[in-house]
Amino acid sequence: MGYWKLLFFAFHILTSFHGLCNGQPDFRAHVCGDNGTTSMYESNKNTLLSSVAPNIGRNGFYNSSVGQNSDRVNAIALCRGDVELDICRSCVNDSTHKLVQLCPNYHGAIGWYDKCMLRFSNYTIFHQLDIGPERSLFSLNNVSDSDVPQFNQALRLMLDRLREKAKSGDSLRKFASERTSGPAFQTIYALSQCTPDLSDIQCYDCLDGAAKAIPYCCNGRQGGRVLRPSCNLRFETERFYNETPATPQPPPGKDSSTTRTVIIIVVPIVISVILIIMFICIFQRKRKHRKPTAKIETMDEISSIETLRYDFGAIRIATDNFSDSNQLGQGGFGVVYKGTLPNGKEIAVKRLSRDSGQGEQEFKNEVLLVVKLQHKNLVRLLGFSLEGTEKLLVYEFMPNASLDHFLFVVIWHQNMQCMVNSQLSQMSLALVY
Missing domain, CATH: 3.30.430.20 (Gnk2 domain, C-X8-C-X2-C motif)
Known part of the structure; x- marks a missing residue:
């Protein structure tokens, strides 16, 4: 009886351990x-x-x-x-x-x-290209020695294509998968992926570096992968990802009555849609002569504002964590700090007060407006940075003197008050150091 109890207990322990491993x-x-x-x-x-x-x-x-x-x-x-x-x-x-x-x-x-x-x-990791720490894994199965050159060639070309496809993804997904024929009737499956917060160039560079690690970790192997914080790639000789099923084609020779019914339904709908579009085009053309076209924000403007964006962590380092020794002055809307970028360029950083109540998009719109209204007597705006509730404006450092005199002369003598709204004045006048 004791033997059976011991056997049951051992079986229970083994099954529990198996469950933990499979979890x-x-x-x-x-x-x-x-x-x-x-x-x-x-x-x-x-x-x-x-x-x-x-x-x-x-x-x-x-x-x-x-x-x-x-x-x-x-x-x-x-x-x-x-x-x-x-x-x-x-x-x-x-x-x-x-x-x-x-x-x-x-x-x-x-x-x-x-x-x-x-x-x-605890560091900023959004919109950052991080290639380390890197880990690589490989299959225990080897490619035949005689097939290795052909296998590597097919794999390299496929990874090049996947890199282009993945980096061309949008801000929601940067992912691509593919299969190709290898030697000895083998099929090679592979995928590449980046975090979608990366830019196209960042994604390309990350996957390019990962692909270059394959010969060192996985040469002659039937499978391998390179894992990075910002991207990853994997290849196998067996399918390991889900392929989107192709749309099934209708079998040939089916009765033509179905096709005829579809034509009868679809053709009038298409004609109706074309007529509606023509009517709308004519109406819009007439309306355009009577009403000025509304100005809308273009994709170029959206792109240009993002090119002015500085990494918050880089600005923090440049100003020595906004130290008092780097403080240039303080106004009604925040404190100005001196900083030095890694390339040696000196900058002035306006750290806006957190209780400004200004939204992110409103802040970006004002930055874009200030850039467009640059003047020889105004300190040059280089860009901005956003991180949570932090809003920073990055200016060209002017070491010799304040620009208050020039600003007030321009605005007073050229009667520019009516062209500068209160928010723009806040950003330009309060940021002079």
């Missing part, structure tokens, strides 16, 4: 950052990480922050581009528990599953 079967790698966090940082981290999985959208990407200053926590979650939403959220939820367990009291960590990646840090 998170595809956790591939993780890296912990610096440890030694405060209780406030840990509280912010737990609050942030618990909100990531429920809030991740159908594009499989989510980023958010909680806290202020040194207790601020930033997080990014990215699911593989072919994964359904429920599987994506489940994977991110597993990652949350896994990282908290593996990296307790750490300022940052990153973990990779087969279907998702989760990352948190």
